[in-house]
C-alpha cells in the first residue's frame with residue numbers, strides 16, 4: 664500500500680480485526696488498525712441501540728456487543744460520567760445523551776443531496792445500517808485531510824457514505840464502490856447521478872472480495888478501505904485481499 668493510503672473501518676469490525684490481521688502486519692496495516700480505533704470511538708458515541716442489535720446479528724461478537732450495548736445504554740441515561748479509572752485522572756467526561764446527539768445532528772454539515780438520500784432511505788428495509796450524518800462528515804473530513812484520490816467502499820447500501828466521500832474527492836479522484844445488493848445499489852446510483860459524481864464512482868455489483876481480487880490483479884494504486892460491514896467469512900476474504908494489496912505495495 665502506498666504512502667498516501669489510509670485505512671478505516673466501521674466500529675463493528677474492530678473485534679474481528681484482532682482475530683484476522685496477521686501478527687506481523689506490515690506498517691500500513693498497523694496504521695490502518697489504529698485509525699480504525701479513531702473511527703470506532705467516534706462511531707460508538709453516535710451509534711443507536713438498534714444498530715448495535717443489527718451488528719450483533721451479523722457478526723455474533725456477543726461479548727464485544729454486550730459491552731457496547733451497556734455503554735450505549737449508559738450514554739442514554741447519564742449526562743455525565745465520572746471515570747474512576749486512574750488512567751483518566753478521575754475526570755468527569757460528557758457522554759452522549761439524546762440531547763447532545765440532537766445538538767450534533769443539528770450542527771452537522773450535511774449537503775442537501777445527502778439529506779434527500781437519507782430521507783429516501785429512511786423508509787427502506789435495513790435503513791438502520793446507513794451511517795449517520797456525523798459519521799459521514801467525519802469520513803469525508805478524513806478523506807480531505809488525507810488528500811485521498813483513490814478510495815474503496817465495501818458495503819455501499821444506498822450510498823450515503825460513498826456519496827459523502829465522492830462529493831469531497833477531487834475531480835480526478837475515484838471511488839470503487841462494492842455492493843452485492845442490486846436494489847440498494849440502484850438508489851445509490853440515482854444519487855451519484857443527482858450529485859454529478861457518477862464519473863468518480865466505479866460501482867462493483869457483487870461480492871466485495873471478488874472486486875478486491877480484481878483490483879489486485881489489475882495492480883490498482885493506493886486506496887482507502889473505509890467501510891466494511893460483511894459477514895465474518897466475507898470479512899476474512901476481504902481482509903485477505905486487502906492484506907495482499909498492501910504486501911504488493913499497491
Ligand SMILES: C[S@@+](CC[C@H](N)C(=O)[O-])C[C@H]1O[C@@H](n2cnc3c(N)ncnc32)[C@H](O)[C@@H]1O
Pocket residue numbers: 792793794817818819820821822823824825841842843844847869870871872890892893894897
Ligand atoms: C452497513 S451497510 C453499508 C452502509 C453504507 N455504507 C451507508 O453509508 O449507508 C452494509 C452493506 O454491505 C453489503 N454487503 C454485505 N456483504 C457484502 C459482500 N460480501 N460484498 C459486497 N457487499 C456486501 C450489504 O448488502 C449492505 O448493503
